[in-house]
Amino acid sequence: MKIKNMAKVCAAASFLLLGACSSAGTGGTANGGGSKTMFLGMVNPPVNFSTINSPDVASSFIEKFMFDSFLEMDGPQNFVPKLAKSFETTDNQTFTIKLDPDAKWSDGKPVTAEDAAYTFNMVANPKVETTVGSYLSMLDGLDDNGKLKDGQTEIPSVKVVDDKTLQFKTKAPVDPNMIKEQLGTKFLILPKHVLSKVKPEDLAKDSFFLKPDVTNGPFTFVEYKKNQDVQLKANPDYYGGKPKLENLYVKIMPAPNLAAQLQTGELHMNVGIGIGKIPPQDYKRVEKLDNVRTKSEKTIGFQTMMFNTEKIKDAKVRQALVYALDRQKIVDKLLKGYGEVVDGPYTSVSPYLDKDLKGFSYDPEKAKQMLKDAGWDFDKTLQLVVPIGNKVREQSADIISENLKAAGVKVKTTTYDFPTIMQKGKAGDYDLLLMGFTFTLDPEISSLYSSSGAYNYMKYSNPKVDELLLKGKSEPDPDKRKEIYSELQKIWDEDMPIITLYSDDDFDAISKQVKKGEPRVFGFHKDIVDWSVAGAK
Numbered sequence: 001m002k003i004k005n006m007a008k009v010c011a012a013a014s015f016l017l018l019g020a021c022s023s024a025g026t027g028g029t030a031n032g033g034g035s036k037t038m039f040l041g042m043v044n045p046p047v048n049f050s051t052i053n054s055p056d057v058a059s060s061f062i063e064k065f066m067f068d069s070f071l072e073m074d075g076p077q078n079f080v081p082k083l084a085k086s087f088e089t090t091d092n093q094t095f096t097i098k099l100d101p102d103a104k105w106s107d108g109k110p111v112t113a114e115d116a117a118y119t120f121n122m123v124a125n126p127k128v129e130t131t132v133g134s135y136l137s138m139l140d141g142l143d144d145n146g147k148l149k150d151g152q153t154e155i156p157s158v159k160v161v162d163d164k165t166l167q168f169k170t171k172a173p174v175d176p177n178m179i180k181e182q183l184g185t186k187f188l189i190l191p192k193h194v195l196s197k198v199k200p201e202d203l204a205k206d207s208f209f210l211k212p213d214v215t216n217g218p219f220t221f222v223e224y225k226k227n228q229d230v231q232l233k234a235n236p237d238y239y240g241g242k243p244k245l246e247n248l249y250v251k252i253m254p255a256p257n258l259a260a261q262l263q264t265g266e267l268h269m270n271v272g273i274g275i276g277k278i279p280p281q282d283y284k285r286v287e288k289l290d291n292v293r294t295k296s297e298k299t300i301g302f303q304t305m306m307f308n309t310e311k312i313k314d315a316k317v318r319q320a321l322v323y324a325l326d327r328q329k330i331v332d333k334l335l336k337g338y339g340e341v342v343d344g345p346y347t348s349v350s351p352y353l354d355k356d357l358k359g360f361s362y363d364p365e366k367a368k369q370m371l372k373d374a375g376w377d378f379d380k381t382l383q384l385v386v387p388i389g390n391k392v393r394e395q396s397a398d399i400i401s402e403n404l405k406a407a408g409v410k411v412k413t414t415t416y417d418f419p420t421i422m423q424k425g426k427a428g429d430y431d432l433l434l435m436g437f438t439f440t441l442d443p444e445i446s447s448l449y450s451s452s453g454a455y456n457y458m459k460y461s462n463p464k465v466d467e468l469l470l471k472g473k474s475e476p477d478p479d480k481r482k483e484i485y486s487e488l489q490k491i492w493d494e495d496m497p498i499i500t501l502y503s504d505d506d507f508d509a510i511s512k513q514v515k516k517g518e519p520r521v522f523g524f525h526k527d528i529v530d531w532s533v534a535g536a537k
Helices: 057-066 113-124 176-185 255-264 280-287 315-323 327-334 364-373 391-406 418-427 463-474 478-495
Strands: 013-015 037-042 071-075 078-081 084-089 094-099 158-162 165-169 219-225 229-234 247-252 292-297 302-307 381-387 410-416 432-439 498-504 506-511 514-516
Touching (some): 037 255, 057 219, 071 176, 078 084, 113 165, 255 280, 255 506, 280 292, 315 364, 315 498, 327 498, 381 391, 391 498
Parallel strands (some): 037 247, 381 410
Antiparallel strands (some): 229 247
16 A cells, blocks of 8 residues: 555554753744744653653654654544655555665664664564564564564564565554554664664663764754753754754743743744643633734543552442542633543544443542442542643642542642653552553554553553453454454443543644744644744844
C-alpha cells in the first residue's frame, strides 16, 4: 500500500505527564520583530531526550524537533511521508520502508537502513532499557514485550535490503494502520555510527540522550536549562529544506504563566497537547487578547487515578471508589465545561469507544455500601500521590480527596515533581496516583494494561486481558479489532485497575506575529520547516 493511498486509515497514542518562568536566553521575544526566533510555552519539563527510553510526552514532543519519524499522522488515520519516502505492504505482514534518499545526520553522514536496523535491534535487546519496546512486539522473532531471547542480538525478521530500504515481517497479518502509527509516527531511529560501540546495557543511560549532538530532524540541540527552557537551532542541511526559523526555544513554566507570557508577547504560542495547556480559568481572558488568536480541540488524552492493585487488591473496592468520585464536578468546575468524563482509555474522539457500556455515575451512597460489603477498613489511610505542574490535575486532587473522605475513606495527599512521580510509580510507592496519558488513536494500549506494560504502575495482571491485547494487536480486520477492544473495556470496568477521570479539551493561543505554525493535536511537527514569524529577516 503506497503512502498516498493510505489516507483515511487510523491510529495514535503517547503519554503524558513545571518549572520556573524564565526569559529564554538570546534571540529576542515574540515582540522582537525582525527575529527568526520562536518561543513555545510548555508546562512539563522533559525527563531526557532518549528516543528509546523517554517515559513522558514532554520528552517525546521535543525529540521530534531533532529526530524525524518515518511518517507523520496529520489527521486521524491519515499518514504522510517524513523520513520514509514510502511505507508499504501487500499482505499486511511484510512491510517495506524506503528512506528519503537525501536524508542525512547533522554530522553529514547519510541516514541508512543500517541505522534503522541497529535501532530496532537495540530496542529489542533484552539488556536495553526502553519505553518503546511495545512498538516492536508484533515483529516476528520477538516476544510479547518486543524483546529477543537472551543471547540473540538481531531480529531475524528485519532485513536491510539496501542502503535506503528496510524490510520487516510481523508474526501474523496486522492492521497496517497500527504499524504505521506506532512504528511509523512514534519510533525514532538512532545514528549507528555514533552509538554502535556503546554496550547495550549502557545505551539508554548514555550521555547522548541528555545532549543529542547527531540528529536527523529540522532542528538540532543547543542546550537544556533544567526546568527553564530547551534551546534548539535550525539544521541548515536538513533534507526537508532549511527551516525558516533560526532558533526555537521551548520554555517551561507554571501553567498560569502561559497566559501572562502570551499577553506580554514573551511566547509565540503554547504547545497544548496536555503538556502546555492554558488553564481553563485563563482561557476566556486569553481569548480577548488583541495580540493572539485562539482555538480549542477535543483530544485523545485522558487523566487517571491509578490504583496500586497490590495494595488495594479487591476490585469491588476499586469500583466503589469510582462511584465515590464526582468527576463531572471536575469537568464543570475546573475545566469550565471544556472536557468530558470518560470511562476507560478511549475518549469520544476514538472510533473504538464502546458507547454501549453503562459507565459509572457519581453515587456516594452506593460507594459507601460497596465499601462496607467489601469489608473495607475505614481506619485505613490511603496515600494519594499527585504530580505538580498541571494545575487542573492538582486541583482535581482536592475534589477527589473531598469525595473520598465523604465516602468514609481517609486520604493523605502528597505532591512531587514529575521525575519523582515516575520513580514512585515504577516502584509502586503509592496507593493512589494521578497521571495523564495520551496514547494513540489506535486502541492498542498494552503499555498501560498488559502485565508487563511499561506504564502499568498499577501492577495489574489479568491473563485474559493479556491474551486479548495480543489478539487485538495481531488482528488485521478493523471490525474484529473493535469487538476485541469492546470486550477489553468490559473487563477493565470490572477489574478497575485505573479510574479514568476526564479528558480535557486543548486550548491553544497563537501570536498574530506567527505567519505559519500552530499547535495541533495531530501532526504538530509536520510542517515545522515552514514555521515563521512576522518581521523575520
